[in-house]
Amino acid sequence: MEPSQLRRAVEAARATASELGLRVEDVVVIHDSDRVALHLVPCGVLARVAPPGHLADSEFEVTVARLLADVDAPVAELDPRVVDPRVRVRDGFAISLWTYYEPVGSQIAPADYTDAFMRLHAALRRIDLDAPHVTDRVVVALGEVNDRERSPELPGADRVLLRDTLAGLGAAVGAGRAGEQLLHGEPHPGNVLGTRRGPLFVDLATCCRGPVEFDLAHAPEGVGERYAGADHELIHRCRALNWAMFSAWRWRRDDLMPDRDHWRAEGLRQLRAALDRCGPA
Incomplete structure (x- = not known):
């Protein structure tokens, strides 16, 4: 994202998580492309933020994640502390909140x-x-x-x-x-x-x-x-x-x-x- 858009995306994710009762003192950008992945600290949330126009893609992703979680698939899970794990929209951004996993090792065998x-x-x-x-x-x-x-x-x-x-x-x-x-x-x-x-x-x-x-x-x-x-x-x-x-x-x-x-x-x-x-x- 452009720097100004990234700043807005970070603020949108921070505000959304805080509104849901999750403590956010810092935001670390993990991936920045057309969508961004943000590590919210210290609550341990991975926020995925898509720009305006990508709401349907984000909602599709959340649907897939919920279906696969029900059959014990090896996929990242939505944050279990969010009672209603749907996509939120703030300032035009589509925001979904996921479990943050600490990386282990450098390469998967x-x-x-x-x-x-x-x-x-x-x-x-x-x-x-x-x-x-x-x-x-x-x-x-x-x-x-x-x-x-x-x-x-x-x-x-x-x-x-x-x-x-x-x-x-x-x-x-x-x-x-x-x-x-x-x-x-x-x-x-x-x-x-x-x-x-x-x-x-x-x-x-x-x-x-x-x-x-x-x-x-x-x-x-x-x-x-x-x-x-x-x-x-x-x-x-x-x-x-x-x-x-x-x-x-x-x-x-x-x-x-x-x-x-x-x-x-x-x-x-x-x-x-x-x-x-x-x-x-």
Whole structure:
């Protein structure tokens, strides 16, 4: 967020938590992008704050979290001290309050990551939720790439690469829907916390439907190798598709990801490397 917007977001989170009887003496910014994650001290709350226009996404995330908590999924939980754990709106910001987990260790072992993945996917099969398909997200990314006004700085050759990859791999990944299920959507290492309870998945607003390989493509390679029944060629294709979508978001004119220029170049580099590993379509 822009500095002025971030200050307003921090104040909105502080005021919301205080109004609910939670003691806030300090606010630590944990993550700052289009949405922010704030550690409220000393009450030990993780506040997720989305800017105006993102209320529906925040409400969807809270719905997913509540459904998964009921089936004991390995996911971060909403703060149990908040009697009515819904999304609050203050100064236009959508605010949800979560349990803050002290980090444990620096890296999650592949075996633990895989076990958490399998438990998460099993839990997702137990809930009833209307969620978009993976290919719906591909269509949105393709729209950003095809609209030169929304991605004016994207070079011509890279635009063709992204367009062809999104269209081709999107169709390939969406073709066989028999074994699909609800997914996390973006379970990369940044969205998996190492805690005393074991690995916990966060950022549930990306929940969607598709093959489990789409989720596995976000994880370190050792995870997919251990996941029983995974199609490794499909993981490679999904990994390339993920990097194509990631790159499409970075080339948006209004993208707010920190160090965007670095990630624009890195996303395209990773995409080309992933495409080199893909087998025949």
